Amino acid sequence: MKIFVCIKQVPGVSEVKIDPKTNTLVREGIPSITNPYDKNAIELALSIKEELGAEIAAISMGPPQAEEVLREALAMGVDRAFLLTDKAFAGADTLATSYTLSLAIKKILKELKKDEKYIVICGSQAIDGDTGQVGPELAEELDIPQITYVQKFQIKGDKVIVERIFRTEEVVVIETNFPVLISVLSEINIPRNPTMSGIVDAYQKKEIHYLDAERLKADKAKIGLDGSMTQVWKIFIPERKGEHIILTGTIEEMVQNLCENLKEDKIL
Amino acid sequence: MSIRVDRDLCTGCGSCVEICLYNGVAMINDIAQITDDCNLCGACVDVCPVEAIVIEREELKAEKMDLTQYRGVWIIAEHFKNKIHNVVFQLLGKGRELADALKVNLSLVILGANFDDNLKEFSQYGADEIIYIKSSILKDYYSDLYVKTLTELIIEHKPEIILIGATPMGRDFAPRVAKRVNAGLTADCTGLTIDIESRNLLQTRPTFGGNIMATIKTPTSRPQMATVRPGIFKPLKKSKRKVIIKKIDYDYNQKDSVSKIVKIINREKKKINLEEAEIIITGGRGVGSKENFKLIEQLADCLNAEVGGSRVAVELNWIEQDHQVGQTGKTVSPKLYIACGISGAIQHIVGMQGSEIIVAINKDPKAPILKLAHYGIVGDLQKVIPELIKKIKKIRTEKEI
Ligand SMILES: Cc1cc2nc3c(=O)[nH]c(=O)nc-3n(C[C@H](O)[C@H](O)[C@H](O)COP(=O)(O)OP(=O)(O)OC[C@H]3O[C@@H](n4cnc5c(N)ncnc54)[C@H](O)[C@@H]3O)c2cc1C
Ligand SMILES: Nc1ncnc2c1ncn2[C@@H]1O[C@H](COP(=O)(O)O)[C@@H](O)[C@H]1O
Numbered sequence: 311m312k313i314f315v316c317i318k319q320v321p322g323v324s325e326v327k328i329d330p331k332t333n334t335l336v337r338e339g340i341p342s343i344t345n346p347y348d349k350n351a352i353e354l355a356l357s358i359k360e361e362l363g364a365e366i367a368a369i370s371m372g373p374p375q376a377e378e379v380l381r382e383a384l385a386m387g388v389d390r391a392f393l394l395t396d397k398a399f400a401g402a403d404t405l406a407t408s409y410t411l412s413l414a415i416k417k418i419l420k421e422l423k424k425d426e427k428y429i430v431i432c433g434s435q436a437i438d439g440d441t442g443q444v445g446p447e448l449a450e451e452l453d454i455p456q457i458t459y460v461q462k463f464q465i466k467g468d469k470v471i472v473e474r475i476f477r478t479e480e481v482v483v484i485e486t487n488f489p490v491l492i493s494v495l496s497e498i499n500i501p502r503n504p505t506m507s508g509i510v511d512a513y514q515k516k517e518i519h520y521l522d523a524e525r526l527k528a529d530k531a532k533i534g535l536d537g538s539m540t541q542v543w544k545i546f547i548p549e550r551k552g553e554h555i556i557l558t559g560t561i562e563e564m565v566q567n568l569c570e571n572l573k574e575d576k577i578l
Numbered sequence: 579m580s581i582r583v584d585r586d587l588c589t590g591c592g593s594c595v596e597i598c599l600y601n602g603v604a605m606i607n608d609i610a611q612i613t614d615d616c617n618l619c620g621a622c623v624d625v626c627p628v629e630a631i632v633i634e635r636e637e638l639k640a641e642k643m644d645l646t647q648y649r650g651v652w653i654i655a656e657h658f659k660n661k662i663h664n665v666v667f668q669l670l671g672k673g674r675e676l677a678d679a680l681k682v683n684l685s686l687v688i689l690g691a692n693f694d695d696n697l698k699e700f701s702q703y704g705a706d707e708i709i710y711i712k713s714s715i716l717k718d719y720y721s722d723l724y725v726k727t728l729t730e731l732i733i734e735h736k737p738e739i740i741l742i743g744a745t746p747m748g749r750d751f752a753p754r755v756a757k758r759v760n761a762g763l764t765a766d767c768t769g770l771t772i773d774i775e776s777r778n779l780l781q782t783r784p785t786f787g788g789n790i791m792a793t794i795k796t797p798t799s800r801p802q803m804a805t806v807r808p809g810i811f812k813p814l815k816k817s818k819r820k821v822i823i824k825k826i827d828y829d830y831n832q833k834d835s836v837s838k839i840v841k842i843i844n845r846e847k848k849k850i851n852l853e854e855a856e857i858i859i860t861g862g863r864g865v866g867s868k869e870n871f872k873l874i875e876q877l878a879d880c881l882n883a884e885v886g887g888s889r890v891a892v893e894l895n896w897i898e899q900d901h902q903v904g905q906t907g908k909t910v911s912p913k914l915y916i917a918c919g920i921s922g923a924i925q926h927i928v929g930m931q932g933s934e935i936i937v938a939i940n941k942d943p944k945a946p947i948l949k950l951a952h953y954g955i956v957g958d959l960q961k962v963i964p965e966l967i968k969k970i971k972k973i974r975t976e977k978e979i
Contacts, residue, residue, distance in 0.1 A: 481842070
């Protein structure tokens with residue numbers, strides 16, 4: 311079996327802060343991290359490999375420094391790592407990203423032995439753009455079924471059985487065949503930390519395969535900014551609305567004051 | 579396609595460097611220069627006061643699309659247990675406004691099984707037309723059947739705008755439909771307006787955990803698709819309207835789907851609906867213990883409110899996961915949000931900053947939540963909350979008299 315895990319490098323969102331005085335971005339030392347859900351995706355792939363045997367390829371599209379997240383994936387235990395990097399990929403929206411990722415997967419699929427199965431695992435969303443669109447669009451591009459928001463995953467013979475959560479009121483158990491793309495929620499597992507020897511291997515024994523637009527034989531009209539139907543037209547920092555009052559006095563006074571304000575605001 | 583800085587125009591003001599999230603611009607000798615890390619997001623282009631930065635696209639070799647063939651606004655209905663999701667009525671409200679601006683029809687598209695008796699009621703929320711695809715299997719959600727049916731309908735009718743609730747279900751099928759018809763799709767929008775001249779839909783959405791808003795457009799292709807966050811727009815008041823109802827029977831059966839629903843496990847839980855609650859009282863680590871969390875519940879009780887928790891409160895088992903507000907929990911926008919013993923980490927804030935009025939009770943005057951709050955009380959919640967409960971009860975009884 312082959313397992314593809316798509317991982318994305320994102321700015322550690324917790325560090326993106328707004329300076330309230332100047333209303334601008336405080337961007338000092340924003341560290342880049344592996345999208346948290348993608349670590350759950352890696353963990354799932356590793357646990358499948360441990361149970362049933364599989365070869366895991368981690369794939370990321372991004373600038374050269376996205377190499378870091380692939381090294382981390384290698385250190386956790388994935389077998390191969392592919393970085394899709396090319397200036398021509400810049401500015402990609404989810405349509406262009408999923409197309410580019412699909413080219414890499416198709417390229418590797420050529421190695422697939424007869425009757426060998428494969429699955430693709432994505433995170434349910436990336437915390438920077440927060441779209442959750444790349445998974446389903448990638449499944450469409452590969453022409454395979456998808457199951458999103460997965461919190462439990464199992465392989466039984468030729469079948470894949472998953473629990474999908476759309477709402478808190480119900481869990482839907484779905485059965486499908488190979489190949490399939492799933493996107494995982496953080497509830498599915500707790501990602502492992504790389505071991506010391508894993509880290510050493512990731513930097514010394516394993517390598518990262520670089521793929522650019524030419525090696526992927528990408529259609530220029532479908533990648534990067536040109537392949538994107540959506541365009542960012544404007545980016546702005548939201549204005550904070552309303553007054554900000556810190557109440558003072560004794561507890562009784564503060565509570566009194568709060569209630570009066572809430573009455574005025576027609577809440578109480 | 580490329581991005582470049584006009585060296586003659588650039589004044590070296592640095593606004594571009596400040597807004598860029600990717601270290602994609604640097605100041606070199608007081609002139610902005612694009613670095614290798616640029617991902618062409620365009621933030622700098624907009625922020626530049628002298629229009630010195632331009633992104634140029636290559637003329638697409640592919641044939642340009644004839645946008646004028648696409649007309650009409652569509653809302654796709656989501657339903658669960660035979661009930662239409664509230665977001666659908668909210669979208670009809672917004673959809674009416676967009677359709678009026680564009681002078682086109684508004685259609686509601688339902689894929690379902692048992693809605694024959696409800697169509698009349700649905701027609702009171704602003705639509706000009708209801709397209710009802712009926713098939714017994716569609717009482718449940720099948721990803722592939724939704725995608726197949728919707729794509730066929732889109733190719734046949736060519737709507738120019740399609741709005742879908744940004745619920746997990748909407749976010750499951752919308753991207754796949756978008757890919758199949760090669761349409762742009764903007765996720766989780768919180769603002770929608772029309773640029774009349776170009777008929778472009780201007781889609782505003784939070785990004786980077788809500789710290790930054792982005793307005794997205796889809797100028798070169800149609801339909802323009804967007805998923806829209808529930809709870810943002812308001813439904814119209816019900817009114818009688820003339821509505822064309824198109825009912826089409828489909829004879830789908832189980833074999834038409836590649837996946838099979840094996841079973842549906844109902845989770846019998848106290849029904850909570852944070853997303854639609856008017857008042858939410860949330861407790862964080864500062865509440866101190868599971869025992870103390872009862873205080874939060876009591877306050878919620880007397881305000882008829884729902885209870886929320888920060889991730890820490892959930893992790894400490896003071897409250898169940900369903901109640902978590904924030905990046906990995908629920909996004910809420912109540913009229914009143916009272917944060918008790920919550921520091922205001924960005925992952926929490928992104929889930930609640932849409933609240934109309936935010937009250938924070940925190941004993942640390944430096945807690946970030948106090949900067950966000952409309953009313954902040956610096957104090958020990960164990961003393962403040964009982965006092966607040968007392969006061970509210972008093973107000974309530976006074977009102978009754
Ligand atoms: C990928 C990721 C996703 C995350 N998702 C979420 C999410 O969805 N939701 C979420 O909430 N968090 C999330 N977090 C965690 C988040 O970063 C914070 O750790 C968390 O929100 C902090 O919770 P808290 O405010 O309850 O606790 P703390 O940060 O510990 O704050 C406790 C506060 O209580 C105050 N306090 C203490 N005692 C009292 C008292 N007696 N009276 C009054 N005030 C008191 C303290 O001054 C302090 O400000 C996420 C983190 C990551 C990395
Ligand atoms: N540039 C990328 N490279 C690799 N995987 C990606 C990339 N962008 C998105 N993904 C995958 O798609 C998921 C959803 O991302 P998004 O649609 O951006 O929210 C992520 O969790 C990743 O698994």
